[in-house]
Amino acid sequence: MKLVSFHLMPYRPLDLEEAAKHRSAWVVLPNRLYDPVKGAEEYDRHIDALVYAEELGFDAIGVNEHHQTAYGLMPAPNLIASALIQRTKRVQIAILGRALPLVNNPIYIAEEFAMLDNLSKGRIIAGFVRGIGSEYHSSGANPYFSHERFHEAHDLIIRAWTEPGPFAFDGDHFNLQYVNLWPRPYQTPHPPVWIPSQGSSETVAWASDPKRQYPFLVTFSSADLVARYHNTYRDKAREYGYEAGPTQLGWACPIYVAETDERAIAEAGRAVETLFNDFLRQSFEMLMPPGYTSMSSMKNFISMRRALGNAGGKITAAGLIETGTALIGSPKTVLAAIERMRERTGFGILVALLQFGILSDELTRRNMDMFAAEVMPKLKG
Amino acid sequence: MSTQLTELGVRGVTIKLRRAGSGPTVLFLHGAGGVPQWLPFFDALAERYELLVPEHPGFGVSDDPPWITSMSDLAMFYLDLIEAVGLDRVHLIGNSLGGWLAAEILIRDRSRFRSLVQLAPAGIRVKGVPCGDNFIWGPEEALRNLYHDQAFADRILALTPSDEQMDVMLHNRFTVAKLGWQPRWFNPDLQKWLHRIKLPALVVWGDDDKIMPPAYAALWRERLPDARLVMVDRCGHLPHVEHAAMVARHVHDFLEGVAR
Numbered sequence: 077m078k079l080v081s082f083h084l085m086p087y088r089p090l091d092l093e094e095a096a097k098h099r100s101a102w103v104v105l106p107n108r109l110y111d112p113v114k115g116a117e118e119y120d121r122h123i124d125a126l127v128y129a130e131e132l133g134f135d136a137i138g139v140n141e142h143h144q145t146a147y148g149l150m151p152a153p154n155l156i157a158s159a160l161i162q163r164t165k166r167v168q169i170a171i172l173g174r175a176l177p178l179v180n181n182p183i184y185i186a187e188e189f190a191m192l193d194n195l196s197k198g199r200i201i202a203g204f205v206r207g208i209g210s211e212y213h214s215s216g217a218n219p220y221f222s223h224e225r226f227h228e229a230h231d232l233i234i235r236a237w238t239e240p241g242p243f244a245f246d247g248d249h250f251n252l253q254y255v256n257l258w259p260r261p262y263q264t265p266h267p268p269v270w271i272p273s274q275g276s277s278e279t280v281a282w283a284s285d286p287k288r289q290y291p292f293l294v295t296f297s298s299a300d301l302v303a304r305y306h307n308t309y310r311d312k313a314r315e316y317g318y319e320a321g322p323t324q325l326g327w328a329c330p331i332y333v334a335e336t337d338e339r340a341i342a343e344a345g346r347a348v349e350t351l352f353n354d355f356l357r358q359s360f361e362m363l364m365p366p367g368y369t370s371m372s373s374m375k376n377f378i379s380m381r382r383a384l385g386n387a388g389g390k391i392t393a394a395g396l397i398e399t400g401t402a403l404i405g406s407p408k409t410v411l412a413a414i415e416r417m418r419e420r421t422g423f424g425i426l427v428a429l430l431q432f433g434i435l436s437d438e439l440t441r442r443n444m445d446m447f448a449a450e451v452m453p454k455l456k457g
Numbered sequence: 458m459s460t461q462l463t464e465l466g467v468r469g470v471t472i473k474l475r476r477a478g479s480g481p482t483v484l485f486l487h488g489a490g491g492v493p494q495w496l497p498f499f500d501a502l503a504e505r506y507e508l509l510v511p512e513h514p515g516f517g518v519s520d521d522p523p524w525i526t527s528m529s530d531l532a533m534f535y536l537d538l539i540e541a542v543g544l545d546r547v548h549l550i551g552n553s554l555g556g557w558l559a560a561e562i563l564i565r566d567r568s569r570f571r572s573l574v575q576l577a578p579a580g581i582r583v584k585g586v587p588c589g590d591n592f593i594w595g596p597e598e599a600l601r602n603l604y605h606d607q608a609f610a611d612r613i614l615a616l617t618p619s620d621e622q623m624d625v626m627l628h629n630r631f632t633v634a635k636l637g638w639q640p641r642w643f644n645p646d647l648q649k650w651l652h653r654i655k656l657p658a659l660v661v662w663g664d665d666d667k668i669m670p671p672a673y674a675a676l677w678r679e680r681l682p683d684a685r686l687v688m689v690d691r692c693g694h695l696p697h698v699e700h701a702a703m704v705a706r707h708v709h710d711f712l713e714g715v716a717r
Contacts, residue, residue, distance in 0.1 A: 104593075218634065220631060220634045359593075360595070371628065
């Protein structure tokens with residue numbers, strides 16, 4: 077099992093009561109609620125925790141991109157990746173990922189990844205995402221063209237990494253007379269590409285295509301949904317005429333281990349609730365701008381919300397644990413949940429979110445230590 | 458008033474069209490909400506004119522060709538259509554996105570048109586005066602922000618839309634995002650060319666428009682070569698809905714003046 081220690085870098089000093097008065101923790105949350113002195117300290121602490129993961133034996137450490145939100149302080153994740161390269165020796169550094177449709181020239185993303193790959197001598201994993209709905213509000217990018225721009229930007233980046241330059245690129249959204257990357261990526265043919273997703277069938281079909289066979293990471297979903305998406309990927313691969321391996325299936329979720337289930341819930345319950353209720357809080361209009369998903373996916377989403385009562389009810393730690401959206405408990409409990417998923421889907425990449433919501437440095441450190449001591453050896457063995 | 462539902466097509470694209478009355482041709486171009494229902498304002502116009510109310514490509518049950526990706530495409534489509542159907546001496550009325558469309562059509566070719574009525578049109582930008590963000594508003598908020606008089610919103614909120622109506626609303630919303638998300642509700646080039654609309658024009662604006670701020674009305678009057686402005690008191694973004702009789706009267710007077 078490949079183990080990734082992943083951070084969102086939330087702004088933990090957020091005044092949650094004040095934040096709750098606003099439409100969302102995204103896009104419109106007034107940035108007067110950000111205190112640079114506290115924020116600068118947050119960067120230090122989060123980076124320390126990621127660096128510590130190398131010492132503990134994780135295979136990779138991960139960061140990601142989000143804009144104009146207290147949910148994550150990394151609008152430019154490559155800056156953090158660059159800092160991590162300087163402070164680590166061995167681990168891979170996964171940027172999960174850059175949001176391709178939001179930029180007007182994807183070559184800059186190809187260049188930055190190529191730089192990081194050189195700086196780290198080949199330790200980079202390049203994640204490609206579309207960005208979440210709110211980021212189409214904050215960036216102004218047109219959600220209607222999100223899929224088209226994603227695919228076109230992806231094709232451009234892969235060609236820039238692999239084809240001799242200079243060449244011209246003629247797309248519908250991006251047109252460039254000269255594509256000629258300096259530097260070229262360190263890894264051959266290019267850094268591994270991973271696709272974090274919440275599991276749209278379009279994305280599964282695209283990622284599993286024999287030309288790509290990109291590892292597919294299911295994020296923030298119930299265990300049943302994770303299993304369903306993994307197995308959709310497997311089925312799709314079979315349709316394409318090959319068998320998907322464990323290294324193609326990933327699961328990203330919040331994990332917290334302590335001596336007992338009770339203690340784990342007592343220590344991490346409130347923190348995981350803040351992740352979902354406070355930091356992830358967005359309206360439907362922000363989450364699903366028109367065209368961001370296909371009409372049928374959006375209708376499914378609407379009816380799903382209606383089925384849930386659409387009450388805007390609070391998510392509870394108990395609910396997250398019960399559905400397997402978050403793994404919180406004793407090492408035995410958490411291991412059992414991971415093993416159960418392994419039996420159901422044969423997945424081979426675990427992206428562990430070991431800090432989440434307002435979880436403190438101290439508890440994060442304790443969580444990481446215990447995960448490394450009690451869970452990791454069993455998964456590696 | 459009896460209306461007739463027909464179809465019009467050009468170059469393989471078919472759109473739905475409601476038609477009523479007889480007399481000189483008035484073409485009404487709807488806004489972002491489409492044409493969910495026939496309006497009293499339409500009845501008032503149909504008393505003296507042949508009123509055509511199409512659903513744009515990508516709205517309602519009209520075709521949605523993938524090659525229409527911008528307001529320019531939509532404007533060129535309408536020029537094709539008007540030529541193919543043989544419409545002439547047309548009085549054009551546009552509301553909101555439809556007003557933007559009317560201007561995009563007329564800066565390109567005004568030869569088949571007699572006049573322009575703009576009801577709170579989108580399409581241009583007054584720097585420093587942002588439009589309301591009806592993409593981030595929730596459904597009720599968006600509806601309430603359309604009107605000054607909340608009784609209009611209350612009546613609509615009391616209805617439960619059918620699945621078909623929900624589908625149409627979602628589909629319209631997709632098309633509206635395609636056309637108006639970025640830059641939001643305007644084409645940076647349009648206002649450079651408004652002087653080409655050398656037609657009598659009437660601009661109507663609600664004083665409490667929460668989507669297109671009233672500050673935009675002055676810029677339209679300034680840029681259109683022959684425009685009169687009517688500000689409507691206690692009125693939101695849909696003057697022809699909220700003050701149907703009064704706005705119809707203004708439009709009648711204006712059109713009669715043009716005919717004279």
